[in-house]
Amino acid sequence: MAGCTGPGPAPPRRQAPAAAGAAALLLLGAALAGCTGGVRxxxxxxxxxxxxxxxxxxxxxxxxxxxxxxxxxxxxxxxxxxxxxxxxxxxxxxxxxxxxxxxxxxxxxxxxxxxxxxxxxxxxxxxxxxxxxxxxxxxxxxxxxxxxxxxxxxxxxxxxxxxxxxxxxxxxxxxxxxxxxxxxxxxxxxxxxxxxxxxxxxxxxxxxxxxxxxxxxxxxxxxxxxxxxxxxxxxxxxxxxGAYEVETSRTASGLPVLTAVDSAVARRGDTVRVLERLPDAVAWGERRFGPYPFSSTGVIVERAEDIGYALETQTRPVFPEDAFTEPILVHELAHQWYGDSVSPETWRDMWLNEGFATYAEWLYAEDLSGAPARQAHEAAFADDANWAFPPAEPPGPEHISGAPVYGRGAMVLQKLRESVGDEVFFTILKGWAAEHRHGNASTDDFTRYAEARSGRDLTPLWDTWLYGEEKPPRP
CATH class of the missing domain: 2.60.40.1730 (tricorn interacting facor f3 domain)
Structure with a gap:
């Protein structure tokens, strides 16, 4: 990266003007190449x-x-x-x-x-x-x-x-x-x-x-x-x-856990209860999504007035106290696989973050309380907000966190599950996280991956649920 100090010697005077100019350019180029290692x-x-x-x-x-x-x-x-x-x-x-x-x-x-x-x-x-x-x-x-x-x-x-x-x-x-x-x-x-x-x-x-x-x-x-x-x-x-109460522990599998809770809310009953669920929620995610992708986990819990939303910051998601509930904990932990480890190629691909994390909430309720994910799909289908635009094509930057990216994004996964069956679907869910672990991926990457793993042409599904402008007949 050394800088160049000069163009080198001038061409001989006896050359004709045009030839002299050409020679000068050649010598200048050679000098520049020599002082920069050929970098232009x-x-x-x-x-x-x-x-x-x-x-x-x-x-x-x-x-x-x-x-x-x-x-x-x-x-x-x-x-x-x-x-x-x-x-x-x-x-x-x-x-x-x-x-x-x-x-x-x-x-x-x-x-x-x-x-x-x-x-x-x-x-x-x-x-x-x-x-x-x-x-x-x-x-x-x-x-x-x-x-x-x-x-x-x-x-x-x-x-x-x-x-x-x-x-x-x-x-x-x-x-x-x-x-x-x-x-x-x-x-x-x-x-x-x-x-x-x-x-x-x-x-x-x-x-x-x-x-x-x-x-x-x-x-x-x-x-x-x-x-x-x-x-x-x-x-x-x-x-x-800030003034946090910081605790360290390990999950049953030995994964380090660090939690930081604003001292003003650290002793409140609901906060303590959800904190106690953290190790089990991580273990559930490993069963459903594959190995946890990072070397530690935890949370940061703030007062409600400090931040107006939860966010999946890597290894240590952030929650306002009023959003620190078990379903939202599961949502942000699911992002560690889908969004944090497998990150979007562009901001157009946000449904790969939010649709997967929302579906994790549905799946967690199905596994722990017996409420089928199909019921959550039906409720999301009935919500007109989820039909404002196709989840894979938000109309502008102000909509990348809009309702369809979450709710209709999760509906895409439920319809995929119904189309390919549970065995193949859960293979896709784990395989997708493994295939792009610690990388980036796009919507096209996912649709190709799902079709390759299922051995099926899923174009009608994508056209209706992922890209369709109109709400289909009630399923």
């Missing part, structure tokens, strides 16, 4: 052309690891951060982009050398001193700070950085992770993470994965390091700062 880079794309968020994510590289070093003080709401991003170039790069909203960038290096920084909205463009060759691994370090933003989604919900009474909660679906760290914020670029977070005395910080170190300073400030070894889409990253 171009800027990476400033977006991945997602159907609903075309400017989200960045082209030209694939992130393998994020190392985030953060310090947050709830009293001032100030965040200091350093992000070390290890990535591999997927093309010859002269420059590349990162997504970051609102925070101030103080400087950046690429492989230890200072890089130029340009901001345009949430795009941060870095230009290293020399081009990066396709296939090369490179390390980017960015220093930044400021007051992180709360992001309002197209559907009106809030994400990004949510201040709470005693701290903050960072959640990212679909675009909010750019509010607290720079990165390639599209679900198709998954990476491992290390988050080292320092908070003042009186509060704790909780993130994804497992704790690998804790250090307390003389003033009572605590630095905790969290490690997520398995690939994670950035929208599934979580950071919670």
């Amino acid at each position: 880079g171009e800027p990476g794309a400033a977006g991945l052309r997602d159907p609903y968020f075309p400017r989200l994510g960045n082209g030209g590289y694939d992130v393998g690891h994020y190392a985030l070093t953060l310090a947050y003080d709830p009293r001032t709401r100030h965040l200091d951060g350093t992000a070390e991003i290890t990535a591999r170039a997927t093309k010859d790069l002269s420059a590349f982009n990162l997504d970051l909203a609102g925070l101030t960038v103080h400087g950046a290096t690429v492989d230890g050398e200072r890089a130029s920084v340009r901001r345009a909205g949430h795009e941060v463009t870095l230009r290293p001193r020399g081009d990066i060759g396709e296939g090369d691994t490179f390390r980017t370090v960015i220093r930044y700070s400021g007051t992180p933003r709360t992001v309002t989604d197209p559907d009106g919900s809030q994400e990004g950085w949510l201040p709470t009474a005693d701290g903050a909660l960072a959640v990212g679906q679909p675009t909010g992770s750019m509010a607290w760290f720079p990165g390639n914020h599209h679900p198709s670029d998954k990476a491992a993470y290390e988050v080292r977070i320092t908070v003042p005395k009186g509060v704790r910080a909780v993130s994804n994965g497992e704790i690998t170190g804790t250090r307390t300073a003389a003033d009572g400030a605590t630095t905790t390091t969290w490690r997520t070894a398995e690939p994670m889409a950035s929208y599934l990253a979580v950071l919670a700062v």
Whole structure:
């Protein structure tokens, strides 16, 4: 990646003007090739052309690891951060982009050398001193700070950085992770993470994965390091700062469990009861969906006013107290297989997350209380909200979490079960999670997979239940 210092010697004077010009161009090209190792880079794309968020994510590289070093003080709401991003170039790069909203960038290096920084909205463009060759691994370090933003989604919900009474909660679906760290914020670029977070005395910080170190300073400030070894889409990253009661345990199979519950709600009866169901719910998921895909599990439970929805953040889903119920626990745990391990290729594929997790609720009720999933299907069929649009084709970004993505998405799976029979259906359910474990997949991938495993042409099913505009006759 060394920079070029000059074009080399001039051509001999005796050449004719046209020949001299051609020779000069040849010599210039040779000189440039010599000083860059043959790399003729171009800027990476400033977006991945997602159907609903075309400017989200960045082209030209694939992130393998994020190392985030953060310090947050709830009293001032100030965040200091350093992000070390290890990535591999997927093309010859002269420059590349990162997504970051609102925070101030103080400087950046690429492989230890200072890089130029340009901001345009949430795009941060870095230009290293020399081009990066396709296939090369490179390390980017960015220093930044400021007051992180709360992001309002197209559907009106809030994400990004949510201040709470005693701290903050960072959640990212679909675009909010750019509010607290720079990165390639599209679900198709998954990476491992290390988050080292320092908070003042009186509060704790909780993130994804497992704790690998804790250090307390003389003033009572605590630095905790969290490690997520398995690939994670950035929208599934979580950071919670507050007064939590943290408990650790293990499931019957030995899987580590870490729960963090806001101290204001930790002792309430309903919260305690649902927490007690966590190990059994994970074990049920393993029986139905296959091996649990990550190295730990747990939950974060907040006060109802801190967040207005539950979210499947990887290994540690987040719940407001009023949504911390057994069915919703099962829903968010099912996402660990469907959504977190098998992540959507684009945001158009959200029904693969929500339809599967909703069907998990139906299946759990069938297994534990004897209520057939068919009954839940009939109730969903009768709900007109589930027929507003086809689940595989939401009409815009404000609808990617709309009712059809959940309810009609689950109906697709019930109709698949009825079409292929239980034995084949449950083979598909487990096989799908195994086939794309820790990867990404699209709706087309799923329909092809279901047809291959069942040995059947299921086009009429997809045309009616997945893509159909009209409600069919009552089944």
